[in-house]
Each structure stands twice: as C-alpha cells, then as structure tokens.
Amino acid sequence: MFVKICGLSEPEHVEVAVEAGADAIGLVMTASPRRVTPSRAAELAALAPSHVLTVGVFMGEPVEEVRQAAQAAGVGAVQLHGRHPHADFTALKDLGLTLVRAVAADADLRTGAFDEDLLIVDAPRAGAGEPWDWTAVRGRPSGNWLLAGGLDPGNVRQAIEAARPWGVDVSSGVEVARGVKDSALIRSFLRAARS
Numbered sequence: 001m002f003v004k005i006c007g008l009s010e011p012e013h014v015e016v017a018v019e020a021g022a023d024a025i026g027l028v029m030t031a032s033p034r035r036v037t038p039s040r041a042a043e044l045a046a047l048a049p050s051h052v053l054t055v056g057v058f059m060g061e062p063v064e065e066v067r068q069a070a071q072a073a074g075v076g077a078v079q080l081h082g083r084h085p086h087a088d089f090t091a092l093k094d095l096g097l098t099l100v101r102a103v104a105a106d107a108d109l110r111t112g113a114f115d116e117d118l119l120i121v122d123a124p125r126a127g128a129g130e131p132w133d134w135t136a137v138r139g140r141p142s143g144n145w146l147l148a149g150g151l152d153p154g155n156v157r158q159a160i161e162a163a164r165p166w167g168v169d170v171s172s173g174v175e176v177a178r179g180v181k182d183s184a185l186i187r188s189f190l191r192a193a194r195s
C-alpha cells in the first residue's frame with residue numbers, strides 16, 4: 001500500500017513520516033492553511049531520502065507559476081488538484097517530474113488519461129477532511145491510483161476495503177488542528193494503512 005502524507009510544513013513531521021515509512025510527502029503550494037513557500041518546500045524536500053517522492057501540490061495556478069514553484073522547490077512530483085485541463089499536464093511534461101492528477105469521483109478516472117503518472121481520487125472539497133462514499137469508486141479507476149478525502153488512522157482500513165485503491169493520501173486526518181500535524185497520528189496512520 002503506497003502512502004502519501006500531505007500538507008507537511010515542519011521538518012519534524014517530514015522526519016517522522018519518512019521514518020514511519022511514507023512513500024510520498026506532499027508540500028502544499030496553493031491557498032491553504034498548510035501552504036509553504038517554494039523556499040520552505042525546498043528545505044523540507046531536502047530532508048526526504050531519494051526513495052520518498054516529494055510532491056508539490058497546486059490547485060488552479062497558471063502552469064508557468066506551477067513550473068517556477070516546482071523548480072524552485074526541487075520537488076520530484078507535481079500534483080495538479082481539481083479541474084486542470086489536459087493541456088496543463090502536457091505543458092509540464094518537459095520538467096521530467098512525476099505528474100499527479102487529483103480529482104473528485106465524477107471526473108475521468110483512467111490513470112494516464114491526461115498523460116499523468118498517478119491519479120488521486122479525492123472528496124469534492126480538497127483538504128477538508130471530509131469522508132465520502134469511498135465504495136462509489138471501487139473498480140472504477142484504472143492503473144495506479146490513491147484514495148484521499150477524510151481518511152484518518154481510525155477509518156483508513158475500512159476505506160481501503162471499500163475502494164480497493166493502490167495507495168492512500170491523507171492530510172487533515174493526521175492533524176490535531178487545521179494545518180497542525182501530529183507525529184503520533186502520522187505514525188498511527190501509516191501503521192493502520194499497512195496493517
């Protein structure tokens with residue numbers, strides 16, 4: 001089970017996520033209480049070993065802005081969240097980074113349909129910690145895809161059984177307050193997702 005811990009903004013939490021076995025960490029560079037600047041994202045990304053994918057998360061920014069921020073941060077992947085057109089993914093191909101398309105369940109759920117490498121199927125409201133009907137996507141996405149939206153250490157097993165994803169992605173469910181991550185919750189989430 002591939003696990004991405006998203007919305008990290010403190011070095012301590014990057015270290016905990018890595019040590020607990022996260023496959024990817026997300027650094028939010030769009031409007032959010034979890035937002036980090038490209039230079040802060042670069043500091044955090046530098047703490048992750050090469051086997052951990054560092055993902056810059058964007059939503060609605062013009063592609064040139066995404067390109068500059070991703071390069072300044074030195075991330076290994078770009079996540080375009082929401083209704084980005086296919087052309088945005090095409091325009092970023094030459095960066096040579098892993099491209100991640102994050103959408104709600106009413107979108108095209110074929111991984112690679114927009115030339116992305118990885119698909120995330122999320123709740124309608126991104127990063128809000130709202131559980132949704134995970135059974136609705138079971139068997140629908142093709143290829144490698146992550147389930148997101150309202151996951152936490154207490155429900156991630158049930159969500160995996162409901163949707164059968166290749167991986168999971170969490171932000172709010174490992175926080176003690178909006179935008180404030182918690183080391184114990186990060187560890188519990190990873191344990192539960194892999195149990």
Ligand SMILES: O=C(O)c1ccccc1N[C@@H]1O[C@H](COP(=O)(O)O)[C@@H](O)[C@H]1O
Nearest residue numbers: 032126127128129148149150170171172
């Ligand atoms: O985390 C955010 O604040 C965020 C903002 C804008 C776009 C995406 C964002 N995060 C993504 O939301 C899901 C996790 O949501 P949840 O909080 O666990 O319900 C994940 O894909 C994040 O990358």
